[in-house]
Amino acid sequence: MSYGPVVRSSTTPGQALMHHRTPFAAAGLMAVSVLLTGCFATGATGTDDPSGEGRIKVAMMLPPRSALSPFSDDAFKLSRWSTAETLVNLDEKGDARPALATRWTRTSDTTWEFVVRQGVTFHDGTTLTATVAANTLTRAMKASPKPRILDGVRLEVRAEADKVVLTTDVPDPLVPQRLSSPQLSVLAESAYAPDGKVNPVGAGSGPFKLVHLNGTTGATLDRFDGYWGDKAKAAGIDVSFVPDGAARAAAIRGGEAHVVEAVPVSQAALLDQQTVTEVPMPRTNTLYLNTKTGPFADPALRAAVREAIDAEAIVKGVYEGRADVAEGLLGPALPWAAEGRKALGERTKAADPKSTTITLATFTDRAELPEVASVLQQQLQDKGFTVNQVVREYAHIEQDMLAGKFDAFILSRATVLDSGDPVAYLRSDFACDGSFNIAKLCDPAVDAAVVKAAGVEAGDQRRAAILEAEAAVLRTDAAIPMLHERVIQGDATSLVDSAKDPRERLLITATTRLR
Incomplete structure (x- = not known):
């Protein structure tokens, strides 16, 4: 089987849109009905x-991909069904609030104490104690693979009376936010088998x-x-x-x-339309430009791309108006970002592309992205670039994407991960040593801003530092945010x-x- 690129240099935006938007025929609706009855x-x-x-x-x-193991992404199903709970919840701003822990205290730079709620009974009839909560966290640390929220985290856990005591190897101001992740849902001890498997059936709270x-x-x-x-x-x-x-x-x-x-x-x-609700997602459709090699090592050509993009046309044409034009990397799902964002000031002036040839890539797994690529291709060609497209399934393009083999890459990217905090995203995508730095950006101002934000305590000051880091990234034009996606939910x-x-x-x- 060949996983070579699909080159779409001749595809027009209109062709792509026409193909995708054709309504179901009657026979198609009947087929869906049959499928649904089986579901x-x-x-x-x-x-x-x-x-x-x-x-x-x-x-x-x-x-489920892992039989509803809370240490996997299946944990979000347990959370969405209100069957499993965490020690901490997050409010709309992303600040920590009590859940199965009623309060907490930071007793040193690296030590936190969480008081466990009394009177909580698990579905199997057993009682929540600090020992039970500590058991969950200890097993999460030993899980293979570990829950994503614990990547790179070293954590020691012990129970003392009604408290769970957590000690990190380095100062971590986001410990409470980490404990809000559904992947750290506290289950009864009966859920955990000696072989490391976890069965949440009848074990939540x-x-x-x-x-x-x-x-x-x-x-x-x-x-x-x-x-x-x-x-x-x-x-x-x-x-x-x-x-x-x-x-x-x-x-x-x-x-x-x-x-x-x-x-x-x-x-x-x-x-x-009475049954449709649109909710802003902390997910941004962004064009990443390769700043290390190729044409976009030149900041002026990156600026030319920024000026060429008409995000409103993409929102209207591809997303049928069901998305928000981006004003930054962080969107309306984080209201504080719009409230605190400041003007970027003078930007790099755009150069004439002079028919510079670039390779624009994306993946098929999110249905709208190939269409976005076609519209964007036309916009860039109108500006003076020559554009070739590469479109593959994500599993077959990720390695080349991370290796910097494309000049530009369209990515739908979550901007807040399990902690509800954007710093991890900013670090992974834009720091010199970022694990997901597909723009190959290495800018001292960006690194300094991200490090500063990471060290600030949770709250308004941290949010202000995050917006400073966002601004530092945007000034480089290494990543050009186009739109913020919405989750569309159907309610009878x-x-x-x-x-x-x-x-x-x-x-x-x-x-x-x-x-």
């Missing part, structure tokens, strides 16, 4: 509760108890009446995993689901109070119910 098997969806409180049917995009996982088909959760907080209003949750975006959208139209996550842009217009008109969470940690909560 929502009787055992997966259940029936309404006799009390009238009802069970909520959810269609999710991706099936949230308002809904996970009672069954049907492989990659679905999951069943019931209300947990022993919950320490406000009891769930719904009788339970019936989850189906539906990878096909058209089938998920059809689930709302046909009434087979009450909540559908990740409705594709192309499907959103086909739905009753019979559903009340599903969560609309930019971080995609919450979906069904204790207050979610049917009318």
Whole structure:
């Protein structure tokens, strides 16, 4: 099998848009309906509760990849179903707030103490203690692979009375934020097997108890009446995993689901707009320019690209208006970024491209990106560049991307990772030694700004330092943010109070119910 590049130098933006936006024919809708019926098997969806409180049917995009192990990205499913909880939650600004820990204290540069909430019962009937919480964190540190939030972190954990004591090898002002990651959800000791495997069924502490996982088909959760907080209003949750975006959208139209996550842009217009909610995501569609080799080692040619891009045309043409034009790397999912962002001042002047040939690359896994590439290709050619495209699946382009084999790369990139803080993203993508530095940027001003932001305590001062680092990156034109994506969620008109969470940690909560 060949994984060579697909060169699309002759593709026009209009051709790409026309192909993608063709509505379903009647036969296509019938095929989706058949597919959907198979997705929502009787055992997966259940029936309404006799009390009238009802069970909520959810269609999710991706099936579990690790049998719902909390140490993997499957943890976000446990969080979105309100079945597993963490010691700390995050508020809208990303500041730490109590959850299974009621308070915490930093007792030295490297030591933190977290007081564990009393009166919490797990779904298996056991009680939350500091020892149980410490067990979760210790097992997370020993997991292979470790949860992403613990990459590069050395952590010692012990229980002292009602406290969990954490010691890091270097000062880390984001320890509370790290503990908010769903990958550090605290489970009952019964969840952990001697061989390192974790089974969260019946082992969480949230308002809904996970009672069954049907492989990659679905999951069943019931209300947990022993919950320490406000009891769930719904009788339970019936989850189906539906990878096909058209089938998920059809689930709302046909009434087979009450909540559908990740409705594709192309499907959103086909739905009753009362059932569609758009939530800004902390994800930016950015054009990265190779600053080390090739034409874009010249800052003036990078500036020419910046001036050539019409982001509004991309938002309207490719995303059908369901995205936000970027004003910086950090978007409206972080309201403080827009509130605190300052003008960049004088920028590098653009040079005449003089037909300079560049290679523009992206990947197919996110449906809109090849279309973005086609529109961007035309915009750059109108400015005077000669542009060739390379488009592959992400798995087959990542290595070349990281090796700097392209002049420009379009990437849909999460700007806040599991800690809810953008510093990790800024460091990995733009620091000289960044592990994801596809722009090959090495700028002393950028490195100094990122280091400064990393050392500031969480809060307003840290946020101000983050915006200084963002500005330092933008002045280089190594990365040109184009738009901020939105997550499109489908909610039946019979559903009340599903969560609309930019971080995609919450979906069904204790207050979610049917009318």
